[in-house]
Amino acid sequence: MKFRVIGSAADQARVGELNTGHGLVRTPAFMPVGTRGTVKGVFPRDLLDLGAQVILCNTYHLLLRPGIDLLRDLGGLHRFLGWPGAILTDSGGYQVFSLSSLRRVDDHGVVFRSHLDGSPLFLSPELAVEFQLIAGSDLIMSLDECPPWPASPSELDQAVRRTVLWAARGKEAWERLQDSHASFPTPEAGLFGIVQGGGDARLRALCAEELGAIGFDGFAIGGVSVGEPPEEGLRAVAETVVHLDPARPRYVMGVGEPWQMVEMVNLGVDLFDCVLPTRLARHGVAYTGMGRISLRNSSFRLDPAPISSECGCYTCRNFSRAYLRHLLKSEEILGLMLLTLHNLYFYLCLMKEMRTALERGCWEAFLAEKRKRREEFEEGG
Amino acid sequence: MKFRVIGSAADQARVGELNTGHGLVRTPAFMPVGTRGTVKGVFPRDLLDLGAQVILCNTYHLLLRPGIDLLRDLGGLHRFLGWPGAILTDSGGYQVFSLSSLRRVDDHGVVFRSHLDGSPLFLSPELAVEFQLIAGSDLIMSLDECPPWPASPSELDQAVRRTVLWAARGKEAWERLQDSHASFPTPEAGLFGIVQGGGDARLRALCAEELGAIGFDGFAIGGVSVGEPPEEGLRAVAETVVHLDPARPRYVMGVGEPWQMVEMVNLGVDLFDCVLPTRLARHGVAYTGMGRISLRNSSFRLDPAPISSECGCYTCRNFSRAYLRHLLKSEEILGLMLLTLHNLYFYLCLMKEMRTALERGCWEAFLAEKRKRREEFEEGG
Numbered sequence: 001m002k003f004r005v006i007g008s009a010a011d012q013a014r015v016g017e018l019n020t021g022h023g024l025v026r027t028p029a030f031m032p033v034g035t036r037g038t039v040k041g042v043f044p045r046d047l048l049d050l051g052a053q054v055i056l057c058n059t060y061h062l063l064l065r066p067g068i069d070l071l072r073d074l075g076g077l078h079r080f081l082g083w084p085g086a087i088l089t090d091s092g093g094y095q096v097f098s099l100s101s102l103r104r105v106d107d108h109g110v111v112f113r114s115h116l117d118g119s120p121l122f123l124s125p126e127l128a129v130e131f132q133l134i135a136g137s138d139l140i141m142s143l144d145e146c147p148p149w150p151a152s153p154s155e156l157d158q159a160v161r162r163t164v165l166w167a168a169r170g171k172e173a174w175e176r177l178q179d180s181h182a183s184f185p186t187p188e189a190g191l192f193g194i195v196q197g198g199g200d201a202r203l204r205a206l207c208a209e210e211l212g213a214i215g216f217d218g219f220a221i222g223g224v225s226v227g228e229p230p231e232e233g234l235r236a237v238a239e240t241v242v243h244l245d246p247a248r249p250r251y252v253m254g255v256g257e258p259w260q261m262v263e264m265v266n267l268g269v270d271l272f273d274c275v276l277p278t279r280l281a282r283h284g285v286a287y288t289g290m291g292r293i294s295l296r297n298s299s300f301r302l303d304p305a306p307i308s309s310e311c312g313c314y315t316c317r318n319f320s321r322a323y324l325r326h327l328l329k330s331e332e333i334l335g336l337m338l339l340t341l342h343n344l345y346f347y348l349c350l351m352k353e354m355r356t357a358l359e360r361g362c363w364e365a366f367l368a369e370k371r372k373r374r375e376e377f378e379e380g381g
Numbered sequence: 382m383k384f385r386v387i388g389s390a391a392d393q394a395r396v397g398e399l400n401t402g403h404g405l406v407r408t409p410a411f412m413p414v415g416t417r418g419t420v421k422g423v424f425p426r427d428l429l430d431l432g433a434q435v436i437l438c439n440t441y442h443l444l445l446r447p448g449i450d451l452l453r454d455l456g457g458l459h460r461f462l463g464w465p466g467a468i469l470t471d472s473g474g475y476q477v478f479s480l481s482s483l484r485r486v487d488d489h490g491v492v493f494r495s496h497l498d499g500s501p502l503f504l505s506p507e508l509a510v511e512f513q514l515i516a517g518s519d520l521i522m523s524l525d526e527c528p529p530w531p532a533s534p535s536e537l538d539q540a541v542r543r544t545v546l547w548a549a550r551g552k553e554a555w556e557r558l559q560d561s562h563a564s565f566p567t568p569e570a571g572l573f574g575i576v577q578g579g580g581d582a583r584l585r586a587l588c589a590e591e592l593g594a595i596g597f598d599g600f601a602i603g604g605v606s607v608g609e610p611p612e613e614g615l616r617a618v619a620e621t622v623v624h625l626d627p628a629r630p631r632y633v634m635g636v637g638e639p640w641q642m643v644e645m646v647n648l649g650v651d652l653f654d655c656v657l658p659t660r661l662a663r664h665g666v667a668y669t670g671m672g673r674i675s676l677r678n679s680s681f682r683l684d685p686a687p688i689s690s691e692c693g694c695y696t697c698r699n700f701s702r703a704y705l706r707h708l709l710k711s712e713e714i715l716g717l718m719l720l721t722l723h724n725l726y727f728y729l730c731l732m733k734e735m736r737t738a739l740e741r742g743c744w745e746a747f748l749a750e751k752r753k754r755r756e757e758f759e760e761g762g
Contacts, residue, residue: 036707036711036713037704037707037708037711037713038708038711038713038714038715040713040714040715041714041715041718042715043695043715043718043719044699045695045699065707065710065711066682066703066707070682070683070703070707073683074683074685074701074703074704075685080701080703080704080707081704082699082700082704301447301451302451302454302455304455304456314424314426318425318426318463319463320455320461322447322451322455322461323418323455323461323462323463326417326418326446326447326451326461327418327419329446330417330418330419330446332417332418332419332421333419333421333422333714333717333718334419334421334422334423334424336714337422337424337714337718338424
């Protein structure tokens with residue numbers, strides 16, 4: 001994995017290229033989420049057509065099903081999923097803390113029970129790295145401890161201390177496995193450290209500096225979008241980014257709404273992932289340049305217009321709001337398939353617009369326009 | 382609508398062309414079923430790629446939702462569905478008899494209650510034709526009475542008598558509306574009569590002759606695949622086809638398994654529709670040249686092979702049985718999407734193979750090969 005900044009605005013927002021073992025990823029980039037080895041409701045070929053260059057998979061879910069042995073036997077995630085582009089995997093830590101029951105955490109790692117069948121599993125920083133190498137991930141995350149929001153000062157202290165400790169041990173495992181990297185499905189993988197620290201600027205800075213000293217191919221900012229007011233998350237990102245090596249890619253995990261991605265790109269963030277476009281689609285909600293709309297709304301019953309007349313996606317080129325509403329009311333699968341396609345197109349288009357604005361040197365004007373629109377339409381735009 | 386036989390074998394099986402207001406349909410043709418205005422789980426663009434030239438929609442379901450007024454206001458089914466190919470609509474009769482409650486039938490028509498909200502509706506032979514014209518259907522079915530299986534002789538007598546009466550009245554309505562055909566979305570639509578008569582060869586012949594005398598653009602054979610042993614259905618088709626004008630297209634409603642379609646093409650049938658490929662896909666079952674397989678089967682857990690190595694569909698070119706099993710076990714939408722694509726490809730390929738065999742004059746060899754395979758693999762092949 002190699003990263004290169006190819007242009008920037010106001011010394012912060014930047015456009016770049018991430019070269020992976022599975023193709024080029026132009027940044028800022030949005031990664032559709034494929035939790036259990038599929039971006040829900042989308043063919044891989046359509047993801048490619050939409051311009052997705054990288055997707056995210058959740059190590060925790062894949063550990064439970066289909067399991068790491070199966071992924072190894074079948075030649076890794078890319079072949080299993082039929083996805084030729086890049087894959088970022090999280091470390092599994094976030095889901096261990098949020099989904100599993102009966103977990104026991106100490107500095108060695110986490111013992112937890114599968115939320116599927118209750119079977120016990122162990123995850124350590126070393127195993128997290130090894131699992132992701134076996135899966136053939138292009139962008140590998142260190143195991144971290146993501147504190148809840150709000151967290152007490154001692155909880156935050158503890159999470160940062162352990163996150164740094166685990167990052168160092170993950171890095172050691174990474175280096176120990178260096179000689180065998182060629183035997184994994186993606187020899188060119190890169191390793192990311194994850195910055196925690198909640199809303200505490202001092203802890204965020206400390207964590208970022210220590211991870212920087214260990215040395216990683218990229219840096220993720222965790223503990224954002226975990227329930228805090230969005231403005232606080234934005235502040236945490238701003239206070240973290242300045243302590244990160246500008247030559248490395250920066251990834252804010254689990255973010256977010258379109259406006260949040262715009263503001264975070266403005267701070268110098270390169271990578272995002274979020275379930276919102278796909279999850280909201282399954283609930284009948286579509287993004288437009290003027291905010292979200294719910295296609296189940298009876299006002300669309302006879303509406304021959306597409307979701308958005310500005311949009312060039314397959315859904316908007318061919319189907320009316322009235323038809324989409326009919327599909328949703330009838331609980332037809334095609335409804336969520338068409339909305340998923342539209343929402344992902346919307347997200348991926350927004351990233352492309354940002355890259356173009358940065359390349360053309362008109363970021364300030366772009367940002368001002370987006371902020372103005374957001375004020376006009378309040379939410380979600 | 383214009384139909385032309387362009388080649389035949391053994392004076393029965395034939396290959397033809399059906400010219401509709403929405404493109405050419407090469408026959409023998411299979412029509413994917415789009416009950417509520419969508420072939421479940423398939424984008425219209427992918428249906429086109431699969432080679433589908435005509436789909437079936439159910440008038441009954443569309444009457445209830447979105448309703449005929451909406452279809453009229455929005456310019457008809459094709460525009461509403463974003464489907465540029467041909468559409469065959471049934472008359473609504475079959476579902477009125479099988480799905481609705483509290484129906485009251487007499488020679489005027491049927492009063493029934495919606496299975497969605499209990500609201501009362503009336504369907505007559507005249508209204509059935511008018512609704513389908515408003516919807517812009519290319520291939521319009523007369524209202525018929527489909528007797529259950531088994532039915533008493535008097536039930537069969539009654540159903541045939543009423544079916545002929547209604548067919549005549551539908552034809553009259555069709556002619557009365559002739560001057561306004563140009564104002565409907567599909568001026569070139571064709572009207573089909575439906576032959577009933579259960580397993581009674583004499584009644585089938587009578588019904589076919591009387592419908593022939595009334596005169597229709599095509600003929601459907603109903604009351605097959607309603608619970609009878611498949612061999613009896615095949616016999617009923619054989620005993621009906623010989624009484625139908627060979628210059629008109631023949632359509633067996635709701636059939637069937639691949640082997641049934643092969644046998645019925647051999648009898649001179651041109652059109653088929655069936656929910657099996659799409660419904661079975663949603664249950665994790667795939668068609669192969671060696672019978673059906675259930676992808677949920679644990680024997681596929683580590684199987685890197687595609688559903689069928691003979692198959693050229695998107696699913697088989699890119700995804701393993703192991704991955705499909707993982708998707709199905711995880712209840713991921715993509716699993717049923719990929720299986721639906723495969724099963725429709727299988728059905729549409731079979732029709733293409735039959736057309737090719739007929740065009741090349743090697744139908745007998747083709748038929749013998751298919752029968753041999755079926756014997757070898759017993760079921761579903």
